[in-house]
Amino acid sequence: MAELVTALTVFALAVFVGFEVITKVPPTLHTPLMSGSNAISGITMVGAIIVCLVASSTLTLVLGALAVTLATVNVVGGFLVTHRMLAMFKSRKKN
Amino acid sequence: MENLLYLLSACLLIVGLKMLGSPKTAVRGHAIGAVGMLIAAAVALLLSQDGEGVRLEISRNSLIAIGVGLIVGTLVGIIVSQKVQMTAMPQMVALFNGLGGAASALVAAIDLFNKEAANTTVEPTLSVPAALSVLIGGVTLTGSTIAFAKLQGLIGGRPLVYPLQKTLNLLLLLGAVASCCWLVSDPLNPAPLYCLAGAAAMLGVLSVLPIGGADMPVVISLLNSYSGLAASAAGFVLGNNILIIAGSLVGASGLILTKIMCKAMNRSLANVLFGAFGKAPEGAAETGKAEASSGTVKSGSPEDAAMILDSAGLVIIVPGYGMAVAQAQHATREMADLLQKNDCEVKYAIHPVAGRMPGHMNVLLAEADVPYEQLYDMDQINSEFAQADVALVIGANDVTNPAAKTDPSSPIYGMPILDVENARTVMVLKRSMNPGFAGVDNELYGRDNTMMIFGDAKDTVTRIVSGLKDL
Numbered sequence: 001m002a003e004l005v006t007a008l009t010v011f012a013l014a015v016f017v018g019f020e021v022i023t024k025v026p027p028t029l030h031t032p033l034m035s036g037s038n039a040i041s042g043i044t045m046v047g048a049i050i051v052c053l054v055a056s057s058t059l060t061l062v063l064g065a066l067a068v069t070l071a072t073v074n075v076v077g078g079f080l081v082t083h084r085m086l087a088m089f090k091s092r093k094k095n
Numbered sequence: 096m097e098n099l100l101y102l103l104s105a106c107l108l109i110v111g112l113k114m115l116g117s118p119k120t121a122v123r124g125h126a127i128g129a130v131g132m133l134i135a136a137a138v139a140l141l142l143s144q145d146g147e148g149v150r151l152e153i154s155r156n157s158l159i160a161i162g163v164g165l166i167v168g169t170l171v172g173i174i175v176s177q178k179v180q181m182t183a184m185p186q187m188v189a190l191f192n193g194l195g196g197a198a199s200a201l202v203a204a205i206d207l208f209n210k211e212a213a214n215t216t217v218e219p220t221l222s223v224p225a226a227l228s229v230l231i232g233g234v235t236l237t238g239s240t241i242a243f244a245k246l247q248g249l250i251g252g253r254p255l256v257y258p259l260q261k262t263l264n265l266l267l268l269l270g271a272v273a274s275c276c277w278l279v280s281d282p283l284n285p286a287p288l289y290c291l292a293g294a295a296a297m298l299g300v301l302s303v304l305p306i307g308g309a310d311m312p313v314v315i316s317l318l319n320s321y322s323g324l325a326a327s328a329a330g331f332v333l334g335n336n337i338l339i340i341a342g343s344l345v346g347a348s349g350l351i352l353t354k355i356m357c358k359a360m361n362r363s364l365a366n367v368l369f370g371a372f373g374k375a376p377e378g379a380a381e382t383g384k385a386e387a388s389s390g391t392v393k394s395g396s397p398e399d400a401a402m403i404l405d406s407a408g409l410v411i412i413v414p415g416y417g418m419a420v421a422q423a424q425h426a427t428r429e430m431a432d433l434l435q436k437n438d439c440e441v442k443y444a445i446h447p448v449a450g451r452m453p454g455h456m457n458v459l460l461a462e463a464d465v466p467y468e469q470l471y472d473m474d475q476i477n478s479e480f481a482q483a484d485v486a487l488v489i490g491a492n493d494v495t496n497p498a499a500k501t502d503p504s505s506p507i508y509g510m511p512i513l514d515v516e517n518a519r520t521v522m523v524l525k526r527s528m529n530p531g532f533a534g535v536d537n538e539l540y541g542r543d544n545t546m547m548i549f550g551d552a553k554d555t556v557t558r559i560v561s562g563l564k565d566l
Contacts (some may be wrong), residue, residue, distance in 0.1 A: 001220065003220070003334060004220040004331075007330070007331050007334065007336075007339055010336055010339050010340060011327060011331075011339050011340075011343050014339065014340040014343040014344060014347075015343045015346065015347050016347075017109060017344065017347075018112075018343055018344040018345070018346065018347025018348055019347045019350075019351065021109060021112050021113045021116070021344070021348075022112065022116065022347065022348040022351050022352075023351060024116060025115070025116040026116075026117075026118070027355075027445070027447060027453070027454050027457065027472060028118065028454060028457040028467070028470070029115065029116065029117075029118065029121060029454060029457075030352060030355075030452075030453035030454025030457075031184060031452055031453060031454040031455050031457065031458045032115065032121065032125075032454070032458070033115055033116070033348065033352070033453075033454070034188055034315070034316065034319055034348075034349075034352060034452065034453060034454075035184070035187075035188050035191075036111075036112070036115050036125055036128065037112065037319065037323070037344065037345045037348040037349065038188050038191050038192055038195070038319055038322070038345070039128075039132070039191075040108055040112070040128065040132070040323075040341050040344060040345050041192070041195040041319070041322040041323045041325075041326050041341070041342065041345040042132075042191075042194075042195050042198070043108075043132065043135060043326055043337060043338055043341035043342065044195060044198045044199040044202055044325070044326040044329055044338060044342075045132075045135075045136055045139075045198070046135050046136060046138075046139040046335065046337055046338060047139075047198075047199070047202040047326070047329045047330065047332075047333050047335060047338050048164070048198055048201070048202050049136065049139040049140050049143075049161055050139050050143050050151075050333055050335065051202050051205040051206050051209060051333070052157050052160050052161045052164070052205075053140075053143055053151045053153060053154075053157050053161075054145070054151065054157075054206075054209045054213075055156075055157060055160065055205060055208075055209060056154075056156075056209075056212060057208070057212060059208065060205050060208045060209060060212070061156055061157070061159075061160045062160070063201055063204065063205050063208075064157075064160045064161070064164070064201075064205055065159075065160035065161070065163050065164045066164070066201060067164070067197075067198045067201035067202055067205065068160065068161055068163075068164025068165060068168060068198075069163070069164040069167045069168040069171075070168070070194040070195070070197050070198040070201070071164075071168065071194070071195065071198035072164060072165055072167075072168020072169055072172060073168045073171045073172045073175070073191070073194050074172075074191050074194045074195040074198065075132055075136075075168075075172070076168060076169045076171075076172025076173060076176070077171070077172035077173075077175045077176045077187075077191055078172075078176075078191050079125070079128075079129050079132070080172065080173060080176035080177070081175075081176040081179060081184070081187065082125055083122070083125060083126075084176065084177075085181070085184075085458050085461075086121050086122045086125055087122070088458070088461040088462050089118055089121065089461050089467075
């Protein structure tokens with residue numbers, strides 16, 4: 001129970017941090033923000049790796065590999081595509 | 096040690112997200128976030144401990160599973176991110192959301208399987224978040240898939256409605272909740288897990304199908320939030336802080352964007368989710384057609400447009416998704432350059448829901464090297480239309496419909512729109528008289544100061560450009 005309370009504390013505080021950090025983003029950056037935060041939701045890759053380490057049956061290993069794959073596509077794809085967008089904003093400024 | 100590094104990673108993610116909020120620091124912030132993510136992944140692989148604080152050895156089989164996942168995932172991620180067109184960004188984000196949600200649901204399920212194999216008891220403090228993770232993750236996966244299919248044009252953008260829809264969805268939701276309770280009471284039994292996954296998957300499909308294409312920006316924002324919450328729930332299952340923190344950050348950011356989008360359309364979230372907006376109302380489709388044909392719609396050629404533009408002093412361009420689909424943004428910029436050489440001031444009016452996701456139009460114009468200073472938000476530009484010689488609407492429709500201000504019976508009544516009708520001349524570049532994504536007719540097209548230029552947007556703009564050069 002104590003662990004759950006700690007976890008809930010972390011969760012609640014992080015939600016407030018999230019609201020504070022993101023509220024003032026200008027509309028121009030909404031799409032990169034969304035695809036960037038989308039990449040962050042791929043953090044579940046960490047969870048996928050951890051359950052894979054514990055997995056022993058064929059079923060869990062296959063599901064684990066699938067989970068790692070999906071989360072990695074989310075992370076890598078999300079970060080790279082956001083970078084592509086931000087680079088366009090940057091090059092425009094030089095002109 | 097493990098948790099300290101996770102804390103570092105969480106800090107980097109938060110700082111990165113914060114820096115993403117300003118154009119100056121965005122690129123650096125994004126890189127910082129990526130480093131945070133990399134650290135978290137490395138820690139998970141190398142420093143993970145079991146319940147007793149003993150470091151987990153990496154077995155050969157686990158290594159293969161993780162290795163295959165990382166390599167395949169990285170390759171797919173690289174290819175997809177480089178190939179995708181900027182116009183297709185919304186459906187790609189939708190798809191990535193779905194993958195993230197699915198991964199979180201899988202993580203929770205695998206953890207339960209692992210506990211079953213190890214014969215450990217599962218307390219409700221673990222099984223409740225596990226059930227939530229599977230539920231939210233499942234809804235995110237299938238909901239995003241439907242959103243993807245709608246945006247990609249694989250299925251029609253119009254809302255799909257049928258009798259007893261809400262009742263059926265409510266029953267499905269109750270079924271999903273019941274499966275959650277069953278899973279919590281019997282966490283090591285796979286049957287409730289499968290039931291829950293099935294119910295969640297169907298719920299995702301059936302709850303997004305009735306939502307119209309024009310509302311997809313809201314849906315994507317919301318699903319983005321869901322994918323974060325699913326990751327957070329998985330974090331509760333594993334007792335892992337980085338998952339909880341990063342997941343809730345995304346959950347919060349998705350909610351904020353959802354709120355902004357709803358506000359831009361003057362609708363409540365409940366109305367977006369359950370209103371089946373944009374379905375053809377009975378009878379209205381016919382009256383709409385009658386209006387359009389009775390009002391005298393004037394159409395002109397691109398050369399006529401070039402003449403008027405040549406003598407204009409202030410031109411406000413209203414770009415819509417149609418411009419991007421026709422790949423007309425580069426030609427549009429060329430036209431703007433020519434006009435500016437002609438001592439004409441050019442401004443772009445960006446509606447908050449222009450494009451298919453929040454801020455989409457800014458990205459599309461950035462791709463065409465349109466200077467940042469020429470882009471104006473709706474609130475900044477609306478008062479200027481009265482002074483404009485020409486409002487040039489390229490592939491935008493619903494965001495220019497005056498019915499939103501004047502006709503309480505219109506489905507888009509109350510939505511803030513761009514006041515293009517105040518300009519001396521309104522030019523509308525459009526393929527045909529067909530209604531827009533929201534499925535609503537636009538009375539603007541019958542007005543006296545409106546000139547319709549039918550045809551492919553890129554074609555038309557290119558002809559305007561050559562017309563301007565010839566003058």
